[in-house]
Amino acid sequence: MTSRDDLTSTPPPVEPPTPEVHSGLMARFRNYFLTGLVVAGPIAITFYLTWWFVTWVDGLVRPFVPVAYRPETYLPFGLPGSGLIVAVIALTLLGFLTANLIGRTLVDLGEKILGRIPAVRAIYRGLKQVFETLFSGQGSSFRRVGLVEFPSPGMWSIVLISQSPSVEIAASLPGQEEHISVFLPCAPNPTTGFFFYVPRSKIIEVEMSAEDAATLIMSAGVVQPGSDPQKKVAALAGLANAARIANASPLQPVPAKVE
Template identity: 35%
Template sequence: MKKYFIAGILVWAPLSITVWVIAWGLGLLDGVFGSVIHAIIMVLPHDAAVDVQHFRELPGVGILIVVAVIMLTGVLAISFAGQWWLKVWDKFVNRIPVVRSIYSSVQQVSSTLFSGSGQAFSKALLIRYPHSESWVIAFQTGNPAKEIASKLGEGYVNVFLPTTPNPTSGFFMIVPRAQTIELEMSVEEALKHIVSMGSVPPNNSSGLTSQELPHHF
């Protein structure tokens, strides 16, 4: 019975978690659309508001409209007129005292993560943590800021060390580049390896020999 129960879990657990994540994401998009529709209903006449509410109740409409709005925004953003309006919007938001710090931080992080030219999560690395006799997988996220580089000197790199099994939390660290090992596995394979707590090996990773490891600190 134990063997059959575990086999059933191995079949249903990945499917259930995948469906839950997709449902959560779609529900989030649908909630954004619902908030916009609710604001529109509040300012419309009664008859028009009833029609909009019936339209809102159609399954999947909210998700399709949110995706269409995002795509349309992207098309406008890369056009000349769209870039001009984005600059005007950025100047307006950056004049609001508290909002500007949050907006600019999120904007910089988003640009780094989603831009193809960014350095975020560009490589999977091995670093020593929490002591010199153990190794963990981390992701290179760029180079230190100018002030930090001027105080530490050259040869350092920014890394993000994710936790397991939840890789969305972790530690930002600045480590010597000479004390890191660049892995051949992709970022996706390394992330899968971390989430599985080492139980799922990368597809094309043959491992490292002791001769390939850098010296102790």
């Protein structure tokens, strides 16, 4: 028999699960923050490096500009970039004067004077060859990228392929195989690294630009060649939007069933 108390008694109410609002808000905040960081970070660093370069050139050129020709003489504030403009005009004018007979004569005279100074001669000749190779647009140094098995077997490093060694160095290298000089940049600072000669057969040339190789080295492998930064930004924005939609509608309580 069922008693009256059993018929009138009702099961205790079931409390609906509390939505995890706190974790959802933190996930949305993190995604939005990462999206803003990806967008604003490269822009801020680019503007900072550009401003540093312009300020550095202004500081070098301003002492050589007479006070009467400086913009701050007539303006209540300094004009950033004025020194850079003066430097570009001066270098262009120097190149124009060097292209004629008088300019070449003066350059040859200056090189003869520097060639008679033992300490300065080696520095000047070395720097001149480097600048002629890099800015002439005719050489292929550091425009090709390769892989070399370094620092131990089974480990491969990215190198920038340079020129073949001189006749004197090639004659001193062991073996009959042709060698080539390479530069192995260090991460995350590609301006430092190792320079060595390696047999041509030990180099695996890859289809990659020097700019992509520098980006890969500076990011320590985080940014791989061919990756689209815009797709990464869109993915972060989509993830943040999905989190916002998921947290926009609260969980509905599930009605309890009475047995």
